[in-house]
Amino acid sequence: xxxxxxxxxxxxxxxxxxxxxxxxxxxxxxxxxxxxxxxxxxxxxxxxxxxxxxxxxxxxxxxxxxxxxxxxxxxxxxxxxxxxxxxxxxxxxxxxxxxxxxxxxxxxxxxxxxxxxxxxxxxxxxxxxxxxxxxxxxxxxxxxxxxxxxxxxxxxxxxxxxxxxxxxxxxxxxxxxxxxxxxxxxxxxxxxxx
Amino acid sequence: xxxxxxxxxxxxxxxxxxxxxxxxxxxxxxxxxxxxxxxxxxxxxxxxxxxxxxxxxxxxxxxxxxxxxxxxxxxxxxxxxxxxxxxxxxxxxxxxxxxxxxxxxxxxxxxxxxxxxxxxxxxxxxxxxxxxxxxxxxxxxxxxxxxxxxxxxxxxxxxxxxxxxxxxxxxxxxxxxxxxxxxxxxxxxxxxxxxxxxxxxxxxxxxxxxxxxxxxxxxxxxxxxxxxxxxxxxxxxxxxxxxxxxxxxxxxxxxxxxxxxxxxxxxxxxxxxxxxxxxxxxxxxxxxxxxxxxxxxxxxxxxxxxxxxxxxxxxxxxxxxxxxxxxxxxxxxxxxxxxxxxxxxxxxxxxxxxxxxxxxxxxxxxxxxxxxxxxxxxxxxxxxxxxxxxxxxxxxxxxxxxxxxxxxxxxxxxxxxxxxxxxxxxxxxxxxxxxxxxxxxxxxxxxxxxxxxxxxxxxxxxxxxxxxxxxxxxxxxxxxxxxxxxxxxxxxxxxxxxxxxxxxxxxxxxxxxxxxxxxxxxxxxxxxxxxxxxxxxxxxxxxxxxxxxxxxxxxxxxxxxxxxxxxxxxxxxxxxxxxxxxxxxxxxxxxxxxxxxxxxxxxxxxxxxxxxxxxxxxxxxxxxxxxxxxxxxxxxxxxxxxxxxxxxxxxxxxxxxxxxxxxxxxxxxxxxxxxxxxxxxxxxxxxxxxxxxxxxxxxxxxxxxxxxxxxxxxxxxxxxxxxxxxxxxxxxxxxxxxxxxxxxxxxxxxxxxxxxxxxxxxxxxxxxxxxxxxxxxxxxxxxxxxx
Numbered sequence: 017x018x019x020x021x022x023x024x025x026x027x028x029x030x031x032x033x034x035x036x037x038x039x040x041x042x043x044x045x046x047x048x049x050x051x052x053x054x055x056x057x058x059x060x061x062x063x064x065x066x067x068x069x070x071x072x073x074x075x076x077x078x079x080x081x082x083x084x085x086x087x088x089x090x091x092x093x094x095x096x097x098x099x100x101x102x103x104x105x106x107x108x109x110x111x112x113x114x115x116x117x118x119x120x121x122x123x124x125x126x127x128x129x130x131x132x133x134x135x136x137x138x139x140x141x142x143x144x145x146x147x148x149x150x151x152x153x154x155x156x157x158x159x160x161x162x163x164x165x166x167x168x169x170x171x172x173x174x175x176x177x178x179x180x181x182x183x184x185x186x187x188x189x190x191x192x193x194x195x196x197x198x199x200x201x202x203x204x205x206x207x208x209x210x
Numbered sequence: 211x212x213x214x215x216x217x218x219x220x221x222x223x224x225x226x227x228x229x230x231x232x233x234x235x236x237x238x239x240x241x242x243x244x245x246x247x248x249x250x251x252x253x254x255x256x257x258x259x260x261x262x263x264x265x266x267x268x269x270x271x272x273x274x275x276x277x278x279x280x281x282x283x284x285x286x287x288x289x290x291x292x293x294x295x296x297x298x299x300x301x302x303x304x305x306x307x308x309x310x311x312x313x314x315x316x317x318x319x320x321x322x323x324x325x326x327x328x329x330x331x332x333x334x335x336x337x338x339x340x341x342x343x344x345x346x347x348x349x350x351x352x353x354x355x356x357x358x359x360x361x362x363x364x365x366x367x368x369x370x371x372x373x374x375x376x377x378x379x380x381x382x383x384x385x386x387x388x389x390x391x392x393x394x395x396x397x398x399x400x401x402x403x404x405x406x407x408x409x410x411x412x413x414x415x416x417x418x419x420x421x422x423x424x425x426x427x428x429x430x431x432x433x434x435x436x437x438x439x440x441x442x443x444x445x446x447x448x449x450x451x452x453x454x455x456x457x458x459x460x461x462x463x464x465x466x467x468x469x470x471x472x473x474x475x476x477x478x479x480x481x482x483x484x485x486x487x488x489x490x491x492x493x494x495x496x497x498x499x500x501x502x503x504x505x506x507x508x509x510x511x512x513x514x515x516x517x518x519x520x521x522x523x524x525x526x527x528x529x530x531x532x533x534x535x536x537x538x539x540x541x542x543x544x545x546x547x548x549x550x551x552x553x554x555x556x557x558x559x560x561x562x563x564x565x566x567x568x569x570x571x572x573x574x575x576x577x578x579x580x581x582x583x584x585x586x587x588x589x590x591x592x593x594x595x596x597x598x599x600x601x602x603x604x605x606x607x608x609x610x611x612x613x614x615x616x617x618x619x620x621x622x623x624x625x626x627x628x629x630x631x632x633x634x635x636x637x638x639x640x641x642x643x644x645x646x647x648x649x650x651x652x653x654x655x656x657x658x659x660x661x662x663x664x665x666x667x668x669x670x671x672x673x674x675x676x677x678x679x680x681x682x683x684x685x686x687x688x689x690x691x692x693x694x695x696x697x698x699x700x701x702x703x704x705x706x707x708x709x710x711x712x713x714x715x716x717x718x719x720x721x722x723x724x725x726x727x728x729x730x731x732x733x734x735x736x737x738x739x740x741x742x743x744x745x746x747x748x749x750x751x752x753x754x755x756x757x758x759x760x761x762x763x764x765x766x767x768x769x770x771x772x773x774x775x776x777x778x779x780x781x782x783x784x785x786x787x788x789x790x791x792x793x794x795x796x797x798x799x800x801x802x803x804x805x806x807x808x809x810x811x812x813x814x815x816x817x818x819x820x821x822x823x824x825x826x827x828x829x830x831x832x833x834x835x836x837x838x839x840x841x842x843x844x845x846x847x848x849x850x851x852x853x854x855x856x857x858x859x860x861x862x863x864x865x866x867x868x869x870x871x872x873x874x875x876x877x878x879x880x881x882x883x884x885x886x887x888x889x890x891x892x893x894x895x896x897x898x899x900x901x902x903x904x905x906x907x908x909x910x911x912x913x914x915x916x917x918x919x920x921x922x923x924x925x926x927x928x929x930x931x932x933x934x935x936x937x938x939x940x941x942x943x944x945x946x947x948x949x950x951x952x953x954x955x956x957x958x959x960x961x962x963x964x965x966x967x968x969x970x971x972x973x974x975x976x977x978x979x980x981x982x983x984x985x986x987x988x989x990x991x992x993x994x995x996x997x
Contacts, residue, residue, distance in 0.1 A: 065333070079235075080230070080232065082235070082237075082412070083237070084413065085496035085918075085919045087920050089919035089920060120229075120231035121230065121232075130230070137225070138221055141221070143228055144718035144719070144888060144892060145462065145717055146224070146228030146461065147233075149229060169932075173928040174928050176927035177927070179926075180411065182409060182411050182896070184888060184895070186925075186930055187891045187932050187933050188888060190932075
């Protein structure tokens with residue numbers, strides 16, 4: 017069986033120019049990935065084709081990150097990689113070499129206190145079956161981060177383009193995210209009325 | 211701690227685990243020594259299986275076993291049973307062809323399972339499936355109902371003449387014909403209800419396990435009704451005694467009907483786990499979901515309304531073709547019959563109704579209940595037809611509705627199509643919705659939109675549905691092979707906290723909160739002291755599960771009756787302890803007291819006495835404080851209401867934007883308004899999805915074209931408006947809570963409101979009807995004269 021070997025070190029932050037930049041073909045060992053997940057360092061042996069979400073769910077047992085589709089459409093698998101939201105089904109595990117990953121399990125404080133986004137999702141009934149929720153919350157946290165000057169409902173709706181929810185009709189998700197903005201930024205949302 | 215009982219918008223108990231990634235969905239479950247199943251499915255719509263050679267696949271790394279239909283037949287595995295039998299017009303039973311777990315000789319739709327590969331890892335199983343050598347000879351396929359009903363059509367099943375599953379009818383044909391003969395006018399509409407794919411966000415999954423030491427099987431599955439799965443799979447498919455089979459439906463990520471049915475994969479993993487003595491897990495990839503989850507809707511109908519000169523409805527005649535797909539799914543036959551034709555009176559006093567339904571086999575994925583199940587089809591037909599009456603006669607759309615509404619004082623109201631409505635006030639929901647939507651001010655908004663180059667329209671839908679299914683004797687007489695009661699066990703623990711075991715199942719509805727609020731209300735126990743247990747046949751009594759908005763109306767009522775028994779027993783214990791007559795004991799806010807005295811005992815004290823019966827009327831009363839009640843409802847419940855939709859169309863692109871949506875519904879008594887609002891909003895979102903975006907499309911050869919989330923358009927946040935929800939309540943008269951149900955009203959009432967609004971926006975083109983979805987192409991073509 018042909019195996020692929022990850023070339024140590026480079027090219028994590030910049031998208032690899034070509035597949036061959038990442039791998040040497042014909043090596044004997046399964047790739048290893050070293051990464052930090054929710055503040056904890058892990059070194060994991062994976063297949064070259066293993067997706068980040070598979071590493072999280074199957075190797076690390078972090079089943080809070082969900083898989084809802086096979087075409088990168090639903091966003092149930094969104095995690096943060098170095099602080100930015102990423103669909104973890106769309107990234108190979110080996111691409112996360114050296115990265116700091118945060119999953120839904122790592123969002124609340126160590127004592128269990130929910131992140132303001134989680135708290136606002138509960139307060140505004142922004143979840144029903146809970147399956148899209150981890151990806152929705154992680155995407156929402158990054159969305160609010162990306163709008164430091166304030167956020168409108170319209171911007172939230174457009175910003176959620178990559179996340180599907182089948183239960184809520186989004187109404188309460190939008191409300192929750194707008195409500196979380198001032199809690200996260202520590203000031204009133206200047207765009208709230210917009 | 212504020213008020214937590216009935217009517218309080220308390221936040222959900224289940225949210226902490228869902229929000230912190232600690233939900234326990236089926237795919238999150240991993241058992242020691244677990245193997246993985248990959249199912250090889252047909253990529254052909256209709257073919258004969260000439261050969262399946264499994265040798266190369268079986269030799270692949272990590273492969274433990276490869277099974278085909280022949281292996282299952284050798285083990286005497288039965289077919290997937292259908293839970294409902296419909297009879298033809300002539301009284302003969304419907305055609306009920308076998309539904310094998312793995313294909314036997316033929317495949318009949320794209321996605322039909324042919325073989326299963328079981329390996330140490332998911333990827334190994336998938337890789338090995340590539341090595342299956344399967345020789346198929348294509349057969350002509352009937353991809354649509356028209357193709358299946360055409361003379362000389364390919365036979366989906368040998369011996370099912372003309373591909374007709376049943377030819378059924380309901381109503382008084384003679385009375386309808388007579389009314390048509392004397393009618394001032396007949397308004398006729400041909401219309402289709404588009405095929406939908408439910409797409410709960412959690413793909414289906416199943417983990418089977420067998421304990422060789424005890425002979426016990428366990429199945430973890432994404433189901434809305436674990437006991438039904440245990441009954442069907444144990445009794446009909448795998449022949450496992452129920453006492454040896456546990457079915458667990460843990461956290462389930464949405465269902466919308468699609469997780470009611472007993473699916474092949476549940477039987478495959480359970481059977482394989484027994485053969486291999488190791489746990490076996492299967493999780494659908496989304497592409498598999500598209501071609502193996504039961505689809506919804508897919509009706510083609512001709513509807514005719516006979517009216518008098520004032521627009522009063524005299525009679526309704528409907529002829530419908532309903533697509534069953536290639537096999538009968540568990541509930542499929544009842545959806546276009548008893549959950550559809552019986553609803554054709556709607557909110558109107560139409561005196562005579564006749565409906566005939568032909569159910570048709572095609573080479574497509576089986577079709578079954580999807581959110582609303584039959585009632586959205588009836589509602590779309592009626593509410594489009596009523597607008598067509600307005601269109602043809604020039605009578606105002608709202609006025610024609612008012613003129614034909616069942617009056618508020620006419621309840622209980624017997625319809626000509628079997629149902630008896632217990633309560634409702636359709637004028638109140640209509641008035642409420644029109645006011646909230648500022649119907650009166652619409653023309654000014656239309657003019658303002660026109661000035662901006664946009665076409666603005668408004669539409670209304672006044673609907674009714676039947677849920678809370680249902681009286682077992684009634685559904686039995688209509689062809690149901692199961693009872694449709696519900697069960698609840700209320701266990702008061704020795705220190706006064708309460709566990710409820712319910713046969714209902716939550717897959718997003720929030721039962722852990724809403725049902726707990728019933729306990730708060732009736733037993734006076736704080737919400738934090740109440741746990742709701744559901745979804746595990748090893749824990750709960752034999753319950754029927756959740757679909758048809760029945761959890762509260764049927765399951766909640768069972769709980770109320772169990773709590774009545776708790777209180778009655780508690781009073782006898784209290785009477786003993788306080789040396790009073792039972793008749794003098796009152797129970798209020800969690801306290802038993804002797805009327806007219808200051809003597810009282812808390813529920814906790816009574817419970818402790820029941821479990822530590824030192825001073826106890828042991829001669830006349832059993833110890834313990836746990837009661838079970840089974841409740842079989844006297845009737846369906848009948849939620850109804852009015853939805854108003856306002857749209858703006860960009861004539862340059864044909865894109866329709868829903869700019870305002872108002873739903874005012876009568877769902878009976880509201881236990882948790884926050885949850886009701888969320889249920890309605892979610893239902894409306896699916897209804898707007900059906901009206902504007904969603905469509906399951908097969909090509910003429912039988913290939914599913916809309917087979918991924920890239921091709922099947924589900925609404926995203928920027929496709930939807932804020933959805934305003936209001937309620938105008940009349941109480942259900944036949945359950946003690948007065949509840950009706952709210953899970954499906956949104957998806958039932960909304961689609962015709964959207965289409966009616968679009969046609970209003972396209973007023974100048976005088977479009978009488980448009981089938982769903984109203985895609986931008988369809989709308990643009992009308993505006994540009996190319997329709």
